[in-house]
Amino acid sequence: MSTTTIRLPEDLKARVVEAAKRTGTTAHGFILEAIAQKAERDERRADFEALAEQRMARLAASGKAVAWQEMRRYLEDRAAGKAAKRPLARDLAR
Numbered sequence: 001m002s003t004t005t006i007r008l009p010e011d012l013k014a015r016v017v018e019a020a021k022r023t024g025t026t027a028h029g030f031i032l033e034a035i036a037q038k039a040e041r042d043e044r045r046a047d048f049e050a051l052a053e054q055r056m057a058r059l060a061a062s063g064k065a066v067a068w069q070e071m072r073r074y075l076e077d078r079a080a081g082k083a084a085k086r087p088l089a090r091d092l093a094r
Contacts, residue, residue, distance in 0.1 A: 006031070064089035 008016065013027075020030035059065055070087040077084035 059092075062089070063092055065092050066090070 020027045066087045074084050
């Protein structure tokens with residue numbers, strides 16, 4: 001483990017101390033948890049954006065997609081436990 005110094009404005013430091021007390025942890029623990037949550041959220045966002053880019057490239061390369069109305073009906077049926085035929089991708093309207 002390494003050491004990093006964080007300079008907090010007094011009002012933020014007071015808020016952190018109070019929040020830590022409410023959650024039953026130390027200010028140090030509270031700050032570590034907050035940083036870990038922020039890092040995880042950023043990593044998830046980056047993964048989401050990379051996946052979206054991959055899917056957009058695949059869509060652009062194939063020129064095919066499923067209409068939202070068809071996909072929504074399919075997903076709603078599946079969520080309701082109904083047998084549903086997967087919709088077919090069609091050429092994009094230009």
